[in-house]
Amino acid sequence: MPAMLKRLARSLGLVAPNFHGGIEPDDRKLTAVVPIRDCPLAPLFIVPLKQHIGGICEPIVEVGERVRRGQKIARADSYLAAPVHAPTSGRVVKIEEHAIPHPSGLGLTCIFIEPDGKDEADDSLTPMPDWQQRDPAELRERARLAGLAGLGGAVFPTFIKLVRDQKHPVQTVILNGVECEPYLTNDHRLMLEHADEILSGLAILIHMVGASEALVAIEENKPDAIAVMRRALAVRDDLPDVRVVEVATRYPHGSEKQLIFSLTGKEVPAGRLPMHVGVLCQNVGTCKALFDAVMFGRPLTDRIVTVSGEAVPEPANLRVRLGTPMRFVFAQCGLEDFEGLHVLHGGPMMGERLRSLDVPVVKSSTGILAFSETALSPAHQAEDPCIRCGHCSEVCPVSLVPNLLADHCRADQLDKAEAYNLFDCIECGCCSYVCPSNIPLVHYFRYGKGQVAQIRRERAFAEESRHRSDARMDRLERDKAEKAARRSKVREQLAPEAAAATTAETKAETTTQGEGES
Amino acid sequence: MSHILVALLSLGGFALVAGLVLAVAQKVFHVESDPLVDRIDALLPQTQCGQCGYPGCKPYAEAVAAGQAEVNHCVPGGDRTMRAIADLMGVQPKAVEEEAKAPMLAFIREDECIGCTLCIKACPVDAIVGAPKQYHTVIAEHCTGCTLCVEPCPVDCIDMLQKPELIEHWAWPLPDTRRARQGKVRRGQHAGHA
Numbered sequence: 001m002p003a004m005l006k007r008l009a010r011s012l013g014l015v016a017p018n019f020h021g022g023i024e025p026d027d028r029k030l031t032a033v034v035p036i037r038d039c040p041l042a043p044l045f046i047v048p049l050k051q052h053i054g055g056i057c058e059p060i061v062e063v064g065e066r067v068r069r070g071q072k073i074a075r076a077d078s079y080l081a082a083p084v085h086a087p088t089s090g091r092v093v094k095i096e097e098h099a100i101p102h103p104s105g106l107g108l109t110c111i112f113i114e115p116d117g118k119d120e121a122d123d124s125l126t127p128m129p130d131w132q133q134r135d136p137a138e139l140r141e142r143a144r145l146a147g148l149a150g151l152g153g154a155v156f157p158t159f160i161k162l163v164r165d166q167k168h169p170v171q172t173v174i175l176n177g178v179e180c181e182p183y184l185t186n187d188h189r190l191m192l193e194h195a196d197e198i199l200s201g202l203a204i205l206i207h208m209v210g211a212s213e214a215l216v217a218i219e220e221n222k223p224d225a226i227a228v229m230r231r232a233l234a235v236r237d238d239l240p241d242v243r244v245v246e247v248a249t250r251y252p253h254g255s256e257k258q259l260i261f262s263l264t265g266k267e268v269p270a271g272r273l274p275m276h277v278g279v280l281c282q283n284v285g286t287c288k289a290l291f292d293a294v295m296f297g298r299p300l301t302d303r304i305v306t307v308s309g310e311a312v313p314e315p316a317n318l319r320v321r322l323g324t325p326m327r328f329v330f331a332q333c334g335l336e337d338f339e340g341l342h343v344l345h346g347g348p349m350m351g352e353r354l355r356s357l358d359v360p361v362v363k364s365s366t367g368i369l370a371f372s373e374t375a376l377s378p379a380h381q382a383e384d385p386c387i388r389c390g391h392c393s394e395v396c397p398v399s400l401v402p403n404l405l406a407d408h409c410r411a412d413q414l415d416k417a418e419a420y421n422l423f424d425c426i427e428c429g430c431c432s433y434v435c436p437s438n439i440p441l442v443h444y445f446r447y448g449k450g451q452v453a454q455i456r457r458e459r460a461f462a463e464e465s466r467h468r469s470d471a472r473m474d475r476l477e478r479d480k481a482e483k484a485a486r487r488s489k490v491r492e493q494l495a496p497e498a499a500a501a502t503t504a505e506t507k508a509e510t511t512t513q514g515e516g517e518s
Numbered sequence: 519m520s521h522i523l524v525a526l527l528s529l530g531g532f533a534l535v536a537g538l539v540l541a542v543a544q545k546v547f548h549v550e551s552d553p554l555v556d557r558i559d560a561l562l563p564q565t566q567c568g569q570c571g572y573p574g575c576k577p578y579a580e581a582v583a584a585g586q587a588e589v590n591h592c593v594p595g596g597d598r599t600m601r602a603i604a605d606l607m608g609v610q611p612k613a614v615e616e617e618a619k620a621p622m623l624a625f626i627r628e629d630e631c632i633g634c635t636l637c638i639k640a641c642p643v644d645a646i647v648g649a650p651k652q653y654h655t656v657i658a659e660h661c662t663g664c665t666l667c668v669e670p671c672p673v674d675c676i677d678m679l680q681k682p683e684l685i686e687h688w689a690w691p692l693p694d695t696r697r698a699r700q701g702k703v704r705r706g707q708h709a710g711h712a
Contacts, residue, residue, distance in 0.1 A: 056686075104688040383695035410692070410701050443693040450689025455598075457687065458563065465564035465662050468643040469574065 017262040021397040022250040023430045025349070027221060030308050030315045031185045036193055038319045039305075039332055045087050045113040045323035046360040047073065048100045052149040053156050054080035059111055065092045068122035070299045072145070073111055082147045082157045082363075085299040086122070087321035090115040101326075101345040101362060105355040113323065125297035136164055136208040139294060146293035147300045147363075152176060152187075152254065152283035153346055155364040158290065161273075161280055162208050170280045173205050173214040174263060177229070177284040178247060178254035180219060181347025184367045186304035187284050189317045191218070191225040195232035198284050201291035203238055209280050213241040215263055216284075221249040251349060252428040256281045258397050270424050305361055307333045309369035311341050320361045326368055327357040335370060342376050344369040349429040384437035392431035392441060398424050402431035402441045409448035414455070417448045425449075554583040554606075561602045562592055566642035567664035569593040569616070574642060582607065590614045594663075621681040622663035628653040630675035637667035637676060 050056040055078030067073055067086040074084040093114045097107040125145060128134055144159035164170075175198070179187040191198060206214055216233075218226045229244045247253055247262055257268045259281065266277040274281050282290075285304065292298040301322055308315040313334035320329055326343070330336070344351040345359075346366055354368075361368075392402035400421060408417040422445060431441040559579040570591035572578040581587035582603060589603040589612060596618040604611040626637070626646075633651040645661045648654030656667075668676050692698045 100685075102685060102688075103690070104685060106683060106685040106688055108685055383693070383697045385697070410698060411705070440693040440695065443690065444698075446690040447692050454687070454689050461662075462562070462564040464660070465566070465643050466559075466575070468645070468660060469564065469566050472642065472644050 017245065018248045018250060019253065019258040019262045019397055020399060021395045021430065022252060022258075023395050023433055024249065025182050025251055025433065027182045027249070028308075029185050029188070029221075030183065031306055031317050032188055032222075034185075034189070034316050036189050036304055036317045036319055039321070039324060039329060041088055041115050041117065041119065041321065042324045042328040043115075044093075044325070045090075045115065045321065046098055046325060046358075047084060047087065047111045047113060047323040048098075048360065048362060049074050049084060049109045049111070050081075051084065051155060051322065051363040052082045053154065054078060054082070056108070057081060057084050059095055059109070061086075061092050061095075061111065063092050063094055066090070066116075067092060067113060068120045070301055071122035071124070072147075072299070073113075076144075080157060080160065082149045082159075082300075083145065084111075085147055085301050086111075086113055087301045087323045088113070088115045089118050089120040099356050099359050101352070101354060101359045101365065103352045110360070121298075123297065125293070125299060127297040128294050131204055131294050132207060136162075136210075139204065139208050142293055143290055145299070146289070148286060148289055148293060149300070149363045150283055151285035151289060151303055151363065151366070153350070153364050153366045154256075155362075158282070158286055161275065161282070162205070163275075164208075164210055165275060168275045169278060170209040170211045170275065171213065171278040172264060172280070173202065173209065173211045174259060174279060174281045175202055175205075175214065175216040175284055175287055176254055176256070176259060176281055177216060177218045177222075177225065178259060179222075180249075180251045180254040181349055181351075181366070182251075183308045183369055184306045184347050185308075186306045186317055186366055188222050188225055190285055190288060190304055191222075192228050194288055195228050197291045198229075198288050199232055199236060199239060199242075200295070201287035201289075202242065204290055204294055205280065205282060205287065206239075211280065214239070214243075216242065216244045217247050217259055217263060218244065219249045219253060220246050251430065252397055252426070255397065255426055255428060257426070270421065300363065303361070303363065303365065305329065305365050306367035307369075308367060309344070309371045310375060311335065311370040311372050320365075322362060323360045325357070326354065326359055326361065329361060329368065330357070330370065338370070340373050341370050342373055344371070349433070350427060383439050386437055386439060389436060391434045391436070395430040395434050397428060397430065398426060400425060402445075403439075405448075406439060406441045406444040409444040409451075412451070414448060414452050418452065422448050422452070555579050557606060558582050558603055561595075561599055561606070563595045563599065563662075564643075565594045565662040565664045567594060567662070567666065588612060594618055622665070622678045623658055623661050623681045624656045624663065624665070624667055625677045625679045626654055626656055627675045627677065628655060630673055632673055634672060636670040636672065640667045640670045642666060 049059060057074035057076050059074045061067060061073045068089045069086060071086045072083050073086050076083045090113045092111060094112045095109065098110040099105060100108045128142065131139060140159050140162050143162055148158035149155040150158060177187050177191050202214055216229055218229065226244060226246055233239060233242060233244060245263060252258055253262065256274060260274055260279050261267050264279060266279065268274055268277055289300050302319055303322065305318050305320045307318055307329060316333050318329060318332060338357060343354045343357060345354050345368055346352060348369060351369065386403045388403065396402055405417055405420045405422060408420065425445045427442050427445065429442050435441060559576050562575040562579060564575050566574045568574065570578045572581055578587060578591065582589060589607060589609060590600045592599050593614060593616045596614060600614050601611050631653050633648065633653065635648065635650055637654060638646045638648055642664060643660055643662055645657045646654055646667060647657060665678055668678065692702065
């Protein structure tokens with residue numbers, strides 16, 4: 001009954017669209033009123049060869065080579081990949097492994113570029129101001145060549161989603177300006193300052209996928225952004241079927257599948273993509289980047305990063321070139337001494353702790369946050385027993401049973417964890433946030449997922465080794481059989497002569513030899 | 519009397535028909551069940567290293583299925599494989615005696631290689647390429663790290679290196695909380711006793 005009432009209220013427009021579960025953390029948007037400013041060029045850029053979900057790129061420049069801003073320096077060999085571009089003009093000084101923002105602290109091959117200060121742009125991508133006349137496939141190739149990846153933090157190569165599929169035509173484009181993570185304000189500021197570019201980007205998206213309507217989703221806690229976007233939309237006559245929708249301020253409302261459910265009532269099935277329910281969801285930052293790539297032929301070489309957290313003296317929204325070391329970015333906000341501080345890459349809910357500050361800003365860097373060690377809860381080191389309060393299930397936006405799932409992961413009962421749909425977990429952190437026993441639930445799920453992935457990998461390798469081993473055995477058998485056949489043939493040819501020329505004794509000897517060989 | 523006869527005939531006829539249908543169905547819908555050997559073999563890591571005392575994974579699987587070998591002889595498979603086999607065989611788990619080493623990789627120092635092809639013949643998964651009097655080299659992605667090529671090499675030019683840890687293959691460790699640590703220790707003890 002309450003669910004029906006809720007649905008009724010929603011259809012009447014009495015309550016803002018919402019989804020199941022979620023939490024309402026203190027949003028602490030310290031930088032909501034701080035305009036975006038440019039981060040100066042760092043003395044050295046470290047550009048990782050993989051900044052997206054997918055395969056690693058292959059470098060196409062050599063040490064000592066001069067590059068320009070936006071020049072492609074690594075090409076994408078696999079389908080699921082986005083090429084990498086030089087963030088500024090300068091010289092490639094070395095190509096070697098270096099730490100990147102990753103929870104493992106492991107390294108990846110990076111291209112080091114020493115800027116020459118001229119910041120000359122490469123012009124290999126020609127602007128397409130006439131995009132309306134262009135074929136969507138051509139624009140898709142542009143999105144790929146420009147290295148676009150989802151700037152909301154998931155960094156899924158953008159071009160893959162921008163497709164006109166006969167089987168799954170896209171009806172609705174959703175522009176995601178929700179930004180539900182506390183502290184982060186990069187999308188918020190982008191909407192305030194670049195509303196028109198974002199809407200032009202949206203027009204390109206609609207043209208590419210042939211959608212009939214579009215929604216711009218913004219959380220209720222950003223009334224200024226909603227007003228600005230509505231005003232920008234009102235003066236345009238090329239976007240008649242676009243609406244700006246206020247959604248409830250609730251974490252994780254910005255998560256793709258949750259947002260789609262909240263706005264359209266369609267549920268994206270497990271393991272499928274939004275495309276399969278006729279929806280395309282793009283972050284506002286990615287949309288602006290697409291506009292730049294199409295209109296000006298500018299590849300993705302910078303992004304807006306929110307530098308915040310209570311330990312940062314001057315929190316800010318900076319336009320940072322990809323590859324700028326984090327330490328340099330923090331220095332622009334007055335933070336240079338990191339003694340006793342913890343630094344997070346991404347938002348406080350889903351972000352990961354950085355072990356080193358010498359890592360570069362990458363395409364997924366929505367924000368970098370610094371807190372004093374005491375501000376972050378040390379309680380997770382203890383972890384009390386589960387008291388079965390069920391709070392975690394109530395807040396889980398994908399309706400899992402986190403406490404049971406964590407028990408199975410902890411005990412390495414991975415098949416059971418999978419049966420409880422471990423892989424549907426979006427790692428939003430709501431369960432860990434509400435747990436009164438301080439159980440690091442999401443951490444257990446990450447452990448479980450990693451173990452399952454490792455077992456699958458080992459299984460695949462074992463399967464391949466078995467094939468190779470079997471093939472070798474077969475070959476050895478075949479060789480042996482061939483040899484035996486050859487020998488008996490030779491013997492047959494020799495047999496008449498032998499019968500004539502040799503004695504019965506030698507004949508007997510050959511036969512025994514032949515038997516021994518076969 | 520005739521009632522009984524009708525009942526007997528009709529029921530008997532029905533039984534005959536049902537029996538025929540079942541007999542046909544058994545032939546037509548016959549499912550080849552996975553032989554035990556193949557199921558055990560599927561659990562083994564296929565390194566073909568021979569550390570179990572058998573010449574390869576399949577022979578070990580055959581020995582286990584025949585009840586001639588214990589379930590805990592597969593060293594590279596480690597605890598997880600042992601448990602899976604014990605589970606399949608319905609026997610108590612038994613700790614693997616030797617600790618599994620970090621994944622290894624054979625590497626041929628090519629400038630010392632004399633091209634004798636002995637290692638090529640020894641490799642159980644055909645992961646070494648080369649020809650007589652030509653350098654040999656290991657195809658890294660196919661090498662199972664079994665070390666069988668080290669022994670036959672007359673000039674000792676094969677090194678066993680540790681497999682590099684790739685960032686894509688990195689997996690989150692268990693959370694470092696007291697409960698997680700305790701759980702791990704208890705499971706370890708359990709496996710040792712059983």
